[in-house]
Amino acid sequence: MRTNCFFYRKKKYSIDPNGVITRKSPSNIALIKYWGKHNKKIQIPLNSSISYSLEGVYTVTRLIYHLKERKKRNPSIKIFFSGKEKTSFLPKIFEFFHRISFYCSYLLDFNFIIETYNTFPHSSGIASSASSMSALALCIMEIEKKLVSSLKEDFFLKKASFLARLGSGSACRSIYPGLVVWGHHKSIKGSNNFYAIPYPYKVHPIFTKMVDTILIIDEKPKKILSSKGHQLMNIHPYAKERFKCANKNMNHLISILKVGDLQEFGELIEHEALTLHAMIMTSRPYFLWMKPNTLNVLYSVWNFRIQSKKNIYFTLDAGANVHLLYPIEEKKSILKWIYSDLISFCTKIIESFCY
Structure with missing residues (x-):
């Protein structure tokens, strides 16, 4: 399903054929939990959620890209986690790239090496998918920023959140610091199912x-x-x-x-x-x-x-x-x-x- 087409990026561009981008992104802890979604392929939550982003608990991702010599439909991807190649991670990464290719068509012209590590155990219930997919989404948006120098910060973060959601639902909240809301709620202005937003209301200093x-x-x-x-x-x-x-x-x-x-x-x-x-x-x-x-x-x-x-x-x-x-x-x-x-x-x- 092609939702939020205003995030679509046309294929015409000019960019260096090779590059390296490094970004880090935090894990988050939900206060109101998101549990259940309409369709696993488009990651739409069945209830709104709110989380804190966490200092010192994060993923660092280094994205290396090379322009393909021959045009193929899918990019070649290698992924290394904490210095070791992780072929078991590839199905999820390929699925993520497939989901976002409509919104980031330029990705189809590159091959990628992903080097990543966490400051905490992965897949143990500390939102490692949230920090890892949001870090990768931020790297991808850095590529887009090279394509469009006029890209505004607000759009950069919204689209990064939108893309991260397609990799892991809670990842869309890790794009922002502080209290972050994802999922439409009638009492929270600007809340929506496609990307997260910083909590927009007054917060007591405590x-x-x-x-x-x-x-x-x-x-x-x-x-x-x-x-x-x-x-x-x-x-x-x-x-x-x-x-x-x-x-x-x-x-x-x-x-x-x-x-x-x-x-x-x-x-x-x-x-x-x-x-x-x-x-x-x-x-x-x-x-x-x-x-x-x-x-x-x-x-x-x-x-x-x-x-x-x-x-x-x-x-x-x-x-x-x-x-x-x-x-x-x-x-x-x-x-x-x-x-x-x-x-x-x-x-x-x-x-x-x-x-």
């Missing part, structure tokens, strides 16, 4: 300085990838109610972000995280991404919060690992507790910020 400490419970790639989970929402018995709940929670979050209510914020993001996993556990076939130590961390957070009165809350993406969100003012005491009481439940701790 939510502009949030810490995200990530506990790596399991570094191994997930046995069941998120793409499979999204597909199962099309036949899920509770899907319609989930989409209604997500939209209602988005309205609630708009109010929370404005007034700065940390307790309401925490309760809402924990509810969203557990709802996501409830959908996973009640799919057909059903499955479970949480590990025993995931649950140990969640119960520990609940108990510590009651005893200490600290504003620490958890959220999870589609995996076993846990994100702990809390205000920067409480970082010292909370981080001390994390390293003393939670270290035994995880293999690694990643300190990050929501920026």
Whole structure:
């Protein structure tokens, strides 16, 4: 389906036959979760979502391009991850290039080498596809910028988000810093299903300085990838109610972000995280991404919060690992507790910020 044709770039151009582009892009953590899409090929969400982009948790991608000697329909692509060739990544990359070729027809005239690495484990539930596909989309837009010197920054970012979405839905949110919205929601001006936008409304200062400490419970790639989970929402018995709940929670979050209510914020993001996993556990076939130590961390957070009165809350993406969100003012005491009481439940701790 050829949606948003104003992103189409005609084939007539003049560009250096060889080039190298490097871009980095962050992972993100969704507060209101996107789970389920209309059609896997065009990546249209069944509910709106909002996320924080994360400092220090990112993918770096180096895109090397060479003009083809002979015209062929498809480009030649090699991909290296952390210095090793990864042929297993090629099907997804070829599918991505196929999807975006209508909007970036110039890609068909080049061959590519993609060199990429993460600062965190891939395919383990920390949105590695979001950071990797958004980094690649930014590289591609840098090529387009060489073609069109008058390209405006706003268009550059919108189209990068649009392209990233066609590789991984949540990748469209990683194009921007801060709080980012993807998916049409009647209460958020400018929100749409084709690309993400920076959150357009007032945000209380407390939510502009949030810490995200990530506990790596399991570094191994997930046995069941998120793409499979999204597909199962099309036949899920509770899907319609989930989409209604997500939209209602988005309205609630708009109010929370404005007034700065940390307790309401925490309760809402924990509810969203557990709802996501409830959908996973009640799919057909059903499955479970949480590990025993995931649950140990969640119960520990609940108990510590009651005893200490600290504003620490958890959220999870589609995996076993846990994100702990809390205000920067409480970082010292909370981080001390994390390293003393939670270290035994995880293999690694990643300190990050929501920026």
